[in-house]
Amino acid sequence: MTIESSSSSSTLEPLIYNVKLSSVGPGEMTRPDTIHEPTSIDLAMKLHYLKGVYYFKSHEAFASITIVQIKEAMFRWLCQFYVICGRFRRFSEDSGRPYLKCNDCGARLMEAECAKTIEEWLELLSDDDSLEKKLIFGQPIGPQIEYSPNVYLQCGGISLGLSWAHVLGDVHLASFFINTWGKIMAGHKPGSPPVLAQYTKEETPPGQKRTLNEPLSIKWVDPVGDQWVPSLTTKMESFSFHISATQLGRLQSKVSGSKKSDPVPPFESLCAIIWQCVAKFKTGTESNVVTIVKHDSCKKNKKFDNENQVISIVKTKCSVVESDIEELATLVMKGDIHEHEKLKNWVESEKGALDVIVYGVNLTFVSFEQAAFYELELKGQNPVHASYWVDGIGDGGAVFVLPTSKDDGKGRFVTITLPEKELIKVKHELKENVLQASE
């Protein structure tokens, strides 16, 4: 459970070693025949997986943590979250609507050791984003949906990796889930479980289906059957960077232009800037539509669903590259069309048996700003860094905007995932013209 630093960073030595795989489940038996039914929005998200990594700086308090303590806390923790320990089944034999049987199968837990210290690792990451994926062990749901775990946790040294099936809930639920573990490690008792979703079929009048247009925020993929992984041909790469509070301030004032008294919020500013940057390297009218995913802060209920996510579409008729950055920002702030109802109706018209993706259909901007990543506490320590992204993204790409712990939380951490060829150009463009100019 300790991080060892190696003096030679030879590539021959594995970075992650001593890997042990086991399962953790709820400490108390769940009542038999308990089931959870995902909502329509949840099913639209089923091909996506949230991945997150928390990094804790080395501290003497961590020396006393043993894997036995962690596992024991996890069993208590999972009494509250027994839903994630279940397995998916279908209502009827062939392609019926999936539901989750809460049979206490468990979540897979992987323990491993790392050859680098946290500082060395974070340095390596700034050059090579893909390394972060090593800290997460996650297999998608499939090939038999009855037996696939929904959540993977990895404790290596003092990094905690999470692979979370998006069908269970959004990033705020995942974050709440992990933060609760921190509280239980500190000795708190588990709370009462979040309410299970129940699918209530709404009667749609017979004529309604014909009038439904396919929402712009989803795209059909090849049928996946019971292996819930989208078959995507484009190779996607990621690139992450910090934006300090000062840099962010400058970007905001650039985007706000004349309206300095009422500046554009950070997320929308970044959306506008990055949209314009990416549009330079995309051909055709693909770049005229973007998807925005935000959190509805009015809804406080912690249910196992994605209903708190707000998915909207922003369309523009003119060329993005030639548009004024102020106009783009205004469009993002005020011109978004909510897709929630449309999405829900569409999924219901397909009886829940559809294989679609949401992230990456168009360039998708995802705000994780309100997620409480840094509220996680382990032995009184908060993480120095937390990184989250979504897997299974379409070739439209995605941009994730996360909070940081630096600058009193006023900075941002941005991860951009795009097709490989586009990313190189966008990275260069951002580094040269956007980030440099704002210093």
Next chain:
Amino acid sequence: MSHSSNSVKLKYLKLGYQNIVNNILYILLIPIMAPVTLQIFRTGHNDIINEISHFLGHLNLLPLLTFSFLIIFFFALYFMSKPCSVYLVDYACYKPPVDLKVPFSGFMKHSKIILKDDPKAVEFQMRILERSGLGEETSLPPALRLIPPNPTLEASRLEAELVIFSALDSLFRNTGLEPRDIDILIVNCSLFSPIPSLSAMIENKYKVRSDIRSFNLSGMGCSAGLISIDLARDLLQSHPNSNAVVISTEIITPNYYQGKERAMLLPNCLFRMGGAAILLSNKRRDRARAKYRLGHVVRTHLGGDDKAYRCVYEEQDPQGKTGISLSKDLMAIAAGALKSNITTLGPLVLPASEQLHFLFSLLGRKIFNLKWKPYIPDFKQAFKHFCIHAGGRAVIDELEKNLQLSAEHVEASRMTLHRFGNTSSSSIWYELSYIEAKGRMKKGDRVWQIAFGSGFKCNSAVWICNAAVKPKANGAWNDCIERYPVHIPEIVKL
């Protein structure tokens, strides 16, 4: 209508017969005592006193004294040579923590990953589990919960320490026994036998006296618990004023079979973590507080028969993986071993009425060649409670049928199998603990513990409840006893 009235008449007849034969001595005493009492009443009490003093006056002093001395001497000899009673002061069963629980779905998922090249073996394991009678709360040790399992020597020692020390700490707490006061220590664990032994491990941890008499029994199978009790009894009878601590457990980490042979995959599905620590004593001061007194221990061994010897056999499969192979004749051999055991046990415990009935039946069939069915004595008359080793559902079903027991008699065994799985030699202690937790144990109740094991052996122990037992606050069943008994379906749909 007449059939039911006939059966009622038969019942009363049987009851009458039993009462007469069991109390025959008292009944015979009546024709002897009646005339004497009558005579006493006829003659006045003064005359009686005169007659007695007249009689005594004629006796000489010396023969009288010699005679009295001889009587006292023979009585004393009789009492001294009678082996001293062995008492069970208390015992403690190991309760696994929640993070070692293995629900069916978790077990099957691990199995699917580990045996991914052999779906037929996985299918076989699932069918076994569905019909096994195990519940969702049985436990496996940490090393066997990894994917793939990692049964190292170190992991086995870890499991041994976890189970044995936990059970012993409970026992010391319950009885107030100090480790340095242990005179005899017996450990039985069939499959894990490291050097130094498990008994040495205990001696090291608890810093016992250097003149402790310790024994480590390995390789003796699931019935080794009662073999340890037998050994403890023999030692206590030759060492007055001593106590003995017996640890019965099975360390299953090294036992995990990593191959694909079906006959050898069975133990993986059924064996679970468990252990018990028992304190026996022959000290006078423990008599009052002891829970039980040991009646009889009967050991039967069928090793002389080749089929019985090979029916539970440890061997290597064609790929070289070691496991325990169970033969298809297991149930038949178990039935034979049981028959042999109760033939010896019967005369020791059965009331006279049953023994006489059995004798008549035997005479009728063998000597007069009458076509009667062999009479199986009714052991329910000898015992109030039964603790049948929870070796598997089939074993319990077989004994329930053969001994004509009711569902309540085998409830302790079935529920132990459900809650804890097959914990090998300690399962009879979990069963006894269940009966106590249910508040069914009353003073004077007789308990029959019966265990089968490789070899093939059938061992029995008879305990008599010494004082009413109150349910324990920290017993193995204390957090789940209200949920029991549960109905266990024939097949659980996974």
